[in-house]
Amino acid sequence: MYAADFHLPHMLYAVGIRCHVPHGKIIRIADEEALRSNGVVAVYTHLNAFEELGWTVTEELTRASAEGLGLSAFKQSESVVGYRPLTTDVIRFAGQWIAVLVARTIHDANRGASLVQFEVESYDHNVSLNQADIEGSKPVCFFGEQMQVERGLRGTADATDIVISQIYKTPVQLHQPIEPSATVAVYEDTQLTLFDSTQAVVATRDHVALSLGLPKERVRVVTHFVGGGFGSKNQVWPHQALAAHISRSLGRPVSLQLTRNDMAVASGYRSQTKQKVEIVADRYGKLKSLRHLSHVATSTAGGYFEPCGLSTLALYPSPHLEVGHFVHRKHVSTPTPFRAPGETPGSFAVESALDEVAHRLRINPLELRKLNYPSRNTYQDREWSSIHLDKCYTIGAEEFGWPSSYVEPRSFRDGREAVGYGMATTCYPADVLPASVTVKLTHSGHAVVETAAADIGTGMYTILAQTVADQLSIPFDLIDVRLGESVFPPSPSAGRSRSTSSVLPATKNACEKIRRKLNAKHNTWTTGSGEEWAIVETGTYSGTANADNLSFYSFGAHFVEVGVDEEFAKVRVRRFTSVLDCGRIVNPKTAASQIRGSIIFGIGMALMEDAQFDREGGRLVNDNLADYHVPVNADIPEIDIHFINEPDFHFNTLGVRGLGEIGLPGTAAAIANALYSATGRRIRSLPISYSSLLAADSTVKPR
Amino acid sequence: MNIKLRLLVNRDPVDATIDSRVTLLDFLREDLHLTGTKKGCGHGQCGSCTVLIDGKRMLSCLKFVAMVQDCTITTIEDLGNRDVLHPLQTAFVKHDAFQCGFCTPGQIMSAMEVVSDKAACTREQISELMSGNLCRCGAYPNIVSAIMEVKANGGI
Numbered sequence: 001m002y003a004a005d006f007h008l009p010h011m012l013y014a015v016g017i018r019c020h021v022p023h024g025k026i027i028r029i030a031d032e033e034a035l036r037s038n039g040v041v042a043v044y045t046h047l048n049a050f051e052e053l054g055w056t057v058t059e060e061l062t063r064a065s066a067e068g069l070g071l072s073a074f075k076q077s078e079s080v081v082g083y084r085p086l087t088t089d090v091i092r093f094a095g096q097w098i099a100v101l102v103a104r105t106i107h108d109a110n111r112g113a114s115l116v117q118f119e120v121e122s123y124d125h126n127v128s129l130n131q132a133d134i135e136g137s138k139p140v141c142f143f144g145e146q147m148q149v150e151r152g153l154r155g156t157a158d159a160t161d162i163v164i165s166q167i168y169k170t171p172v173q174l175h176q177p178i179e180p181s182a183t184v185a186v187y188e189d190t191q192l193t194l195f196d197s198t199q200a201v202v203a204t205r206d207h208v209a210l211s212l213g214l215p216k217e218r219v220r221v222v223t224h225f226v227g228g229g230f231g232s233k234n235q236v237w238p239h240q241a242l243a244a245h246i247s248r249s250l251g252r253p254v255s256l257q258l259t260r261n262d263m264a265v266a267s268g269y270r271s272q273t274k275q276k277v278e279i280v281a282d283r284y285g286k287l288k289s290l291r292h293l294s295h296v297a298t299s300t301a302g303g304y305f306e307p308c309g310l311s312t313l314a315l316y317p318s319p320h321l322e323v324g325h326f327v328h329r330k331h332v333s334t335p336t337p338f339r340a341p342g343e344t345p346g347s348f349a350v351e352s353a354l355d356e357v358a359h360r361l362r363i364n365p366l367e368l369r370k371l372n373y374p375s376r377n378t379y380q381d382r383e384w385s386s387i388h389l390d391k392c393y394t395i396g397a398e399e400f401g402w403p404s405s406y407v408e409p410r411s412f413r414d415g416r417e418a419v420g421y422g423m424a425t426t427c428y429p430a431d432v433l434p435a436s437v438t439v440k441l442t443h444s445g446h447a448v449v450e451t452a453a454a455d456i457g458t459g460m461y462t463i464l465a466q467t468v469a470d471q472l473s474i475p476f477d478l479i480d481v482r483l484g485e486s487v488f489p490p491s492p493s494a495g496r497s498r499s500t501s502s503v504l505p506a507t508k509n510a511c512e513k514i515r516r517k518l519n520a521k522h523n524t525w526t527t528g529s530g531e532e533w534a535i536v537e538t539g540t541y542s543g544t545a546n547a548d549n550l551s552f553y554s555f556g557a558h559f560v561e562v563g564v565d566e567e568f569a570k571v572r573v574r575r576f577t578s579v580l581d582c583g584r585i586v587n588p589k590t591a592a593s594q595i596r597g598s599i600i601f602g603i604g605m606a607l608m609e610d611a612q613f614d615r616e617g618g619r620l621v622n623d624n625l626a627d628y629h630v631p632v633n634a635d636i637p638e639i640d641i642h643f644i645n646e647p648d649f650h651f652n653t654l655g656v657r658g659l660g661e662i663g664l665p666g667t668a669a670a671i672a673n674a675l676y677s678a679t680g681r682r683i684r685s686l687p688i689s690y691s692s693l694l695a696a697d698s699t700v701k702p703r
Numbered sequence: 704m705n706i707k708l709r710l711l712v713n714r715d716p717v718d719a720t721i722d723s724r725v726t727l728l729d730f731l732r733e734d735l736h737l738t739g740t741k742k743g744c745g746h747g748q749c750g751s752c753t754v755l756i757d758g759k760r761m762l763s764c765l766k767f768v769a770m771v772q773d774c775t776i777t778t779i780e781d782l783g784n785r786d787v788l789h790p791l792q793t794a795f796v797k798h799d800a801f802q803c804g805f806c807t808p809g810q811i812m813s814a815m816e817v818v819s820d821k822a823a824c825t826r827e828q829i830s831e832l833m834s835g836n837l838c839r840c841g842a843y844p845n846i847v848s849a850i851m852e853v854k855a856n857g858g859i
């Protein structure tokens with residue numbers, strides 16, 4: 001069951017009441033009529049939440065929440081307050097909850113919410129990146145990397161060098177998992193059970209316990225299934241603790257489900273970026289200088305910003321390299337990691353710019369990549385633990401039928417469609433954290449596997465069972481995997497593509513301990529009886545790689561064919577081939593599904609996804625699934641996935657790396673590059689529509 | 704305004720007195736506790752609430768209970784169970800036609816109609832007809848493969 005499917009006796013329903021202005025102050029809230037409405041039990045606002053719910057905000061709570069991620073990247077001098085709804089009359093973004101109403105049924109709650117009236121004083125607002133944003137604040141270190149880097153000398157370009165200097169833009173993008181976040185809280189006898197839709201079971205428990213002032217052991221988080229997250233459920237957001245506080249105060253279970261509109265502001269999004277990329281290359285295409293300066297937006301209260309330069313640092317061995325990030329505070333809600341954060345918008349800019357270099361020099365974009373091949377991580381000054389990007393290029397080109405020489409834009413047609421080819425490189429760091437897993441064997445030969453990690457659709461249930469089946473030679477059907485409970489041994493959140501590399505080695509460790517015991521007992525565990533469990537072992541993994549002083553990354557190459565129907569004004573992706581180097585593949589089926597899914601995110605990013613602010617009102621106008629367009633079935637062509645499937649034993653003894661995100665970086669650039677190949681028109685601002693193609697200048701004369 | 708509601712849900716007669724403005728989706732989930740049908744948006748945008756009303760696929764969030772008086776409703780709960788899966792469910796599992804699974808009940812209920820639609824034969828046609836059901840995880844090509852297989856095996 002998913003969180004919102006839990007029904008408990010006497011359960012109450014809470015709904016948030018949203019403010020429509022992006023910046024201002026709450027003057028008055030009138031809830032009398034709502035309170036008289038059928039079934040309404042309570043209305044909480046900043047005026048009574050502290051008294052009635054014990055609801056407040058502290059620095060410690062902020063740091064343990066979504067608002068806190070990234071705060072440490074900013075200098076001390078910048079005092080960031082942190083935001084929690086119902087703690088102040090200050091309005092920081094449109095869509096902020098200014099009240100939460102609780103009623104006996106969801107029907108009563110929705111009706112009651114429509115009766116709450118409020119008055120606000122509205123101040124000037126600024127919600128989007130604009131011309132005036134020059135410097136911004138300069139964060140220092142984020143995601144373990146420096147955010148302001150300069151290496152080598154910029155020098156001056158030689159006469160035969162070429163210089164590409166362009167601005168690339170990506171809009172606000174919404175995660176839009178099909179399951180809106182939901183929390184069902186049951187507080188009984190100083191004990192809380194939280195049925196929650198989260199990627200981060202342990203962090204949720206810790207935050208909510210802190211908020212309630214309870215010892216961690218008294219909070220149990222249960223997350224058996226999550227209806228997609230993509231980052232939106234990887235941090236802790238206010239509704240999770242709020243449901244718990246309300247349940248404590250009213251002494252009844254409380255269900256708090258975010259609406260689709262809430263999802264656009266109350267659980268993060270990918271923020272807007274404006275990136276300048278400047279490349280100096282010699283006449284053969286060898287990079288001499290690569291500058292990547294990213295302007296990104298964030299909220300007035302939080303810490304998260306999009307670290308666009310992450311893969312730029314690692315991927316291209318340019319003698320001069322400059323990566324900078326400039327953060328601009330706006331009257332918007334706090335953004336959060338979104339599938340391959342940073343790498344995704346960053347790679348759109350850099351992989352597009354490289355394509356511009358290739359076309360300027362009239363060389364094959366694939367040859368340009370090979371010429372600037374990252375044989376080692378020059379930024380970290382380390383060898384890679386394992387790299388097969390060259391094979392990705394070769395196999396991809398072969399499977400796709402990539403042209404062997406330079407092809408002019410507008411060279412291919414198929415009926416009404418102008419056809420173009422594009423490619424891009426992707427890479428993603430291989431991350432790992434400490435994890436622990438318990439494996440229990442019954443006398444009858446069944447195995448039970450338990451860990452707190454959540455399966456958000458990534459296939460964790462399946463690959464854990466596979467690992468135990470392999471390690472202990474137990475039939476797959478006799479293995480019962482139990483995930484997503486905070487009472488199980490701790491594991492990292494399902495984010496940053498590190499579940500596989502953290503949880504599987506811990507599972508292997510548990511199995512090895514079991515095997516040692518079995519050897520000592522001469523393998524007689526299936527015959528004994530008496531207690532329920534014959535053997536119980538908890539395996540752990542330290543969360544460090546096997547080898548030191550190496551750089552751990554996954555790589556891949558995307559090849560795409562697009563079609564532009566110039567009569568019917570339609571743009572589409574015709575076919576897509578990707579080759580990925582992500583270590584040993586545990587399950588080719590679920591792995592391919594992960595990559596396909598992330599490529600589909602990339603297709604959405606390239607051609608449709610665009611959260612728009614109303615300039616006057618400063619409100620997100622398309623915070624729903626009708627107006628915010630995501631790919632539908634008919635938008636998706638054949639997507640051909642190949643894995644190199646070479647284990648990375650320097651990383652862990654199973655040779656595995658995570659792969660939930662690597663398909664997304666590079667995809668939008670590959671599509672933009674293919675559209676250039678089809679039309680001779682370069683689009684540097686996403687999403688790309690037929691009208692943006694029409695508006696762009698063509699570098700090719702019409703025939 | 705409360706109404707007296709009578710309908711058939713998964714072959715069982717249901718009688719209730721309920722506010723006429725309650726949606727069929729909320730009624731199924733919150734009053735009948737049939738939570739297999741999912742609420743992805745509540746506004747007809749995602750398809751995750753798809754059920755069969757008198758054999759036709761419909762978005763249950765866009766129907767007030769007052770509109771389904773005397774109708775026959777079929778939800779995912781009626782299709783199969785853990786031990787005996789419906790052929791569409793078997794095909795979805797085989798083709799890895801879901802990741803998080805949240806859109807899946809809606810996809811399958813939608814597919815119930817598409818599988819028996821004689822006009823849908825090619826991958827493209829099925830893809831088009833399944834485009835009212837969003838899958839953010841991106842299981843689309845696999846969903847089409849699953850439906851193609853059930854069709855090839857003679858439908859349901």
Ligand code: FES
Pocket residue numbers: 741742743744745746747748749750751752753762763764765
């Ligand atoms: S819940 Fe009905 S279409 Fe989304």
Ligand code: FES
Pocket residue numbers: 178227228457800801802803804805806807837838839840841842
């Ligand atoms: S499987 Fe997750 S939305 Fe379709």
